Structure formats: structure tokens, C-alpha cells
Amino acid sequence: MDDDAATVPVPDRDDENFWSTLTTLVEPPWSEPTDDDTFTMDDKVLEAARALAERISTRALAYRTAGKPFDAALMASPDVQLALLRSLYETRRSVDRLAESAATVAGRNGANYTQLGAAWGGIKRQSARLKWPYAVVKKSAGESVPLRYAGGSAVIHHDPDADAWWYTATAADQREEESDAVHPTSAEAIARATEFLLTHPLPGRPAPA
Secondary structure (H helix, E strand, C coil), X not given: CHHHHHCCCCCCCCCCCHHHHHCCCCCCCCCCCXXXXXXXXXXXXXXXHHHHHHHHCHHHHHHHHCCCCCCHHHHHCHHHHHHHHHHHHHHHHHHXXXXXXXXXXXXXXXXXXXXXXXXXXXXXHHHHHHHCCCCCCCCCCCCCEEEEECCEEEEEEEECCCCEEEEEEECCCCCEEECCCCECCHHHHHHHHHHHHHCCCCCCCCCCC
């Protein structure tokens, strides 16, 4: 993978080729995670699920009401474990939502269902199509492309007079943006709209660095 990474162009943001390079699919897109990577992921998922479990647990609420800290030993309680189980279910739903967003952005920037299936643990192309039926769309020149990401939404449009693409977007924090029809490809317009949605999350949530 180090050799593969060495061949990937890395233009700066102000480079005129930045957006065209950004929307060109790199092969291979990833390297297989190691056992250490997956164990670290388990720890992060458990950390997030436990935080939610402490917020929804009846026993944890009783301790908070009494002004007492939630001792880690309380995780041994069967009802707290049930709260954790409920939290893990919400974790799975979050993963499904985030996976749909990632598949949509990848698919509408040129990835096909075979590649989406490979990224999702190696499922077949047909299964990937069933899982994300709107991720890969055959676009006619004048077709608008809807996009949901990071709690916001956008629509990418084609301007036939300018033969260029533009977008309208409403982010999770309700900020709105409408671009000029200056993007030469739908992939670039999608990338720009995605960037806007990512940098305007819900209030109280940090934007990506």
C-alpha cells in the first residue's frame, strides 16, 4: 500500500487541479485493516455505545438524580447491559446511515456497485445495488442529482447553457448555499456540496479539521 500511496497525486487546495484530482477514483481505495485496527475500532464503538447507555439507563439516571457518580462497576448490572444493548442497536443504525451517505457520495463520484460491494465486506454487486439502490445513478445531461450527507441535503443541477454543474445545499445547521454554474463535472459539484455539508454540522458538533 505504501508503494500505491506514493503514486497518488496530492495537490494543495489552491491548486487548479485539486478538484479534478479529488474526484478521480484511486485504486486500490484502501488497504485491509489489521487486527489492531479492528480492535481499536471495537474500543471506539464501545466507548460511544457506553456513553449513550449511561444517558438512557434508568439506573444511571437514578444515580444522577441522587447526585452520585456512575461507577464503572455498575456496568455489571443486567439492566445497564440491556441499556448498552439498546445503545449498540442505535450504533448499528448510525452505521447504516453513514454507510448510505458514503456509498452515495462514492457512487455519484464514479464508483460502481462492484466497488461499493467490495468496500462493504465483499458483498456481490447485486447485493450492493439492493442495499443502496440510489447510490449509483445513470445521469442524463440535464438530470438533477439529490444528495444527503452529514445531516444536510443538496441537489446538483446541470446548466445546459453553460454546460456546467451547480448545486443548492442546506446543511444540518440550516445554513444554505447556492453555487454558480462553474463546475465542469457533476463529480466536482458533488464534492463541493459535500464539503459544504461537512463543514456546517449541527450546532454543538465540531466541523472536521
